[in-house]
Amino acid sequence: MKSRSTNRSGIVMRRKVTPAGDIIVTLLTPQGKIKAVARGGVRGQQASRLNLFHHVGVQLYQTPQADLATVQQSILEGALPRLSEPERHPYAHLLSELADALFQEGEFSEQAFDLYAGSLRGVSRHPDPEWVALVMSYKLLALAGFAPRTRHCARCGAADPSHPDPLGGQLLCGACSNQPPHPPERLEFLREVPRRSVRALMDAPLMAEQRPAVWRSLERFVTVQIGSVQSWRSLVGGDVVGA
């Protein structure tokens, strides 16, 4: 018997309430991204469970006629209340917006789910949420196949570039760039981030003053490769990015 009900477990990446009181959520699950609606949900207990960044188990009902699956039931599997704190909130948004842009519906990926879930946990718990966000943004990009070119100049192809790429967020050789080279630690991070383990990267954070330039690279890279991302504007300090 083919059932039209399926159970899924995932994290709420986006949440929108319609004037009719329906909650529309985008979930990232190990079985891919799912968009679903909880009809009238804003008036019931679904409102609590289907909260942004919550890890929930949902029963979905799909009919051929409807374009959106309906959330029939939900249970909470995990919540990260500290993501509301001002120094964490914008990073959780950025990672969610990136994950939403990078992973498509119908694309099974336990890795993507685990990475996104881990990145939210890190932002929620780690004393240095900015560093978690920076590392995990690059990791999400790499998993989706968007790793910046760092072995060769992004413009001319020369080996071992070390200068910033102010337009594309990759690396340029001295001849192609009109900016001073990255300092050694920053350069090492930018070169190694796709290959190194999350653990190793977390253990060797960049100094605070090194980070704005990395954020700028990330912002340029994402903007060129993926498109516009709203969350940049709200990153702490506001002007560290895209200045």
Add this chain to the structure above:
Amino acid sequence: MKSRSTNRSGIVMRRKVTPAGDIIVTLLTPQGKIKAVARGGVRGQQASRLNLFHHVGVQLYQTPQADLATVQQSILEGALPRLSEPERHPYAHLLSELADALFQEGEFSEQAFDLYAGSLRGVSRHPDPEWVALVMSYKLLALAGFAPRTRHCARCGAADPSHPDPLGGQLLCGACSNQPPHPPERLEFLREVPRRSVRALMDAPLMAEQRPAVWRSLERFVTVQIGSVQSWRSLVGGDVVGA
């Protein structure tokens, strides 16, 4: 455990589709009248089951926040397709409209349900649907406590009245009425209808030419006691009633 889901079995007395595609139905069940909504029902298989005059089993879900219960599932328990025939359709409407006006939500009455269900079956199958409708309308009224006064003049109280009551649909004595008395068979019907069994009444139908005056009495009585009923206008011939 208090469950918010209940199973009910009843007949669809009214049905309305909202622009959003929800089906709102009024059911008469042995546990009373129920109003419920099938969200998005018009696009699914509920549309077929929750059809006017269908006998359906439904699973209802009630939350304290919502004013209307939601129909979650339905199965068809009985259909009377002949009720669409032009000589039956208006009578099914009349009986449904009467039943809707007479029975209230929360009022348990297996009798009401059985009588209404029986009247629809009769209108659907009987070769003389008009007579079924006439008899069953009076029976529904009597069950709800609205039996016309026929032992005493409705105006002065004199015994054994036999003249029509053009305003109130009951019986008047010769002194109070300016109309000729009812012929004997019609008078007997009007006097005995609340007491006699449905079977007995069905076995002794009035001649066709006797019926318009009975319809007129019924229409006056219902209008005064219950209020305005839309279905009169469509009764066969159109002008037999309330002329």
Add this chain to the structure above:
Amino acid sequence: MKYPSSLVALIRELSRLPGIGPKSAQRLAFYLFEQPREDIERLAGSLLDAKRELHTCPVCFNITDAELCDVCADPTRMQNLICVVEEPGDVIAIEKSGEYTGLYHVLHGVLSPMNGVGPDKLQLRPLLPRLQSGIEVILATGTTVEGEATAMYVQRLIEPLGVMVSRIAYGLPVGGALEYADEVTLGRALSGRQRVSK
């Protein structure tokens, strides 16, 4: 606190629309308040324009802004096929299916005695002069009890005029599994089965 009267008026007007409850009306009003003036003016204008310019076609009672509706004015449509539907929206639905090339007749309702709708409330009388022998009338009212009752009523009314009358098929919607079909539909789908072997 007293609410501003123009806000109250707007909420009241919006909640008159079908399917818009009091809560939705309030949210809609606040939403509209946040929109730029031009957007509101365009919405209000489209309401007034639609009301001023639209009327029913004098032949088929479809909605039009011209003398005749687009279908009636098109000589390439099959003139011997009239599809009788409940509402103007049904014309749009059928046109979208791309399968129909005949004419229409819009009744503007279905028989529903308990809602006070008898034959006189429908655009039935103007259908009669359109009928002549050689014409096929397709009864495409809905498959609800009222749609069915209306189809039967129209059939009895026009059959004596010598036209051919047909009814849209009942059956399983395309893409449907039997277990999701209801019993009544299933019965109709079986009795209306069509021979496929030679």
Add this chain to the structure above:
Amino acid sequence: MKYPSSLVALIRELSRLPGIGPKSAQRLAFYLFEQPREDIERLAGSLLDAKRELHTCPVCFNITDAELCDVCADPTRMQNLICVVEEPGDVIAIEKSGEYTGLYHVLHGVLSPMNGVGPDKLQLRPLLPRLQSGIEVILATGTTVEGEATAMYVQRLIEPLGVMVSRIAYGLPVGGALEYADEVTLGRALSGRQRVSK
């Protein structure tokens, strides 16, 4: 707190059932805990009884607890009409419609190469000996892509045997409004229209 393992096991078993969400499974388990022992034993017994006593009819592959199923064993059913369906549940649905008085043949599935279901996985072979001239086979598989493919496959398979083959009707489900029907169904409902006038 660790939940008692038999409670955990019960919740896990219940949540495996189709249509039972995680919340329902938990509520169901607590509900069952509060019920008298006899009720639980009756439920468990009905599960085991059903599994033990039910099997498929050797002729039509419907569910039965007897040698032949109730339909095959009934000599008053029309013996020259065989309705081919996907699942045993479809037999119940059709029987409920009250419109059908012939026999059945249950395929126990539909062709679905993607899910590894080829003709050999269906109860197709046992259909052939049941066919002889004078018999009508009604293909009542669903109108999904797979149901459609299965119907066509069966048609090609049995047509050479000289039987008459028909397909359930496509069209508007009962209770349907035109404007909510999809365009394909609407097109089919119009092209499959049936003459109602004499």
Add this chain to the structure above:
Amino acid sequence: MKYPSSLVALIRELSRLPGIGPKSAQRLAFYLFEQPREDIERLAGSLLDAKRELHTCPVCFNITDAELCDVCADPTRMQNLICVVEEPGDVIAIEKSGEYTGLYHVLHGVLSPMNGVGPDKLQLRPLLPRLQSGIEVILATGTTVEGEATAMYVQRLIEPLGVMVSRIAYGLPVGGALEYADEVTLGRALSGRQRVSK
């Protein structure tokens, strides 16, 4: 067609379960028919096991399969905090919140004179010997009229014993929008506001 009696029995038993509608019961029965025998036996077994092994904890009346429930048997739980709830399911819900480390007391119901539930039908008496000064009792019955009445009853009963009594907070549920909260809850959420500044 008559359905096999063991199928009918199974459908009837399934449809008695709360939250399972008539259609689900039928689909569930057919689904179970198609499953391997071991799966059915495991499901039936888990029902019987759960009924046989589970009972209420003699101290707190939570569900357990051991002598004492897992909470009562855990010496690291705060022994001076007792949370009074209506049903065993509430214990699970609170444990899932991860915010509570004290003990429980399950009443197995709420006062509901209309349904014949008086104080004697609840597990109230066994609560009293558990109370001693220094203990805080949290009344965590629902905020329905009956839950409220039960909380007040328990409060009056135990206050003279010198324990501290508290009531779970009323307010906006997490994830709530003000405009969808009912007025009473909103009033409570405002009057019960908590200072967050130093």
Add this chain to the structure above:
Amino acid sequence: MKYPSSLVALIRELSRLPGIGPKSAQRLAFYLFEQPREDIERLAGSLLDAKRELHTCPVCFNITDAELCDVCADPTRMQNLICVVEEPGDVIAIEKSGEYTGLYHVLHGVLSPMNGVGPDKLQLRPLLPRLQSGIEVILATGTTVEGEATAMYVQRLIEPLGVMVSRIAYGLPVGGALEYADEVTLGRALSGRQRVSK
């Protein structure tokens, strides 16, 4: 068939409204077509009137048609209590609860970086000059993640100004059973419990 352009325009405008899909917009357009001219003119008029007459109060950013909003203009409201809310609709909801007699401040949004809403998009700056010692600010944004983040942001912003800051209570809605409460709310309701014994 080409649809009349004023009909197309109306459907397009209606489908721009939040929560109105293309199908609803079409049904709404046909519904409006059937209404009397006066009703349409009244609806269009109420839209234009509302847009022309309504604006935000320069003090609290509530909606008003006067110089100051009704609350700000009322000297009997408690002047040392400011309730910070997300939207004008929240003012209406709180006023309906009848429990609040202070002033408001409407932010017109919540922080939501992924939707491009940072602090600069909210009416935050005009709140600061309203604050002086002795004032209590109640943070009554929603209890969603964004509402909570906004409340925390405002708290950090205004705490240094020496005002007292409080947050509406989280907890069980009135009339709620625990089993329908979610775990997060339950945890909050327990940790925010209030003493009821003397």
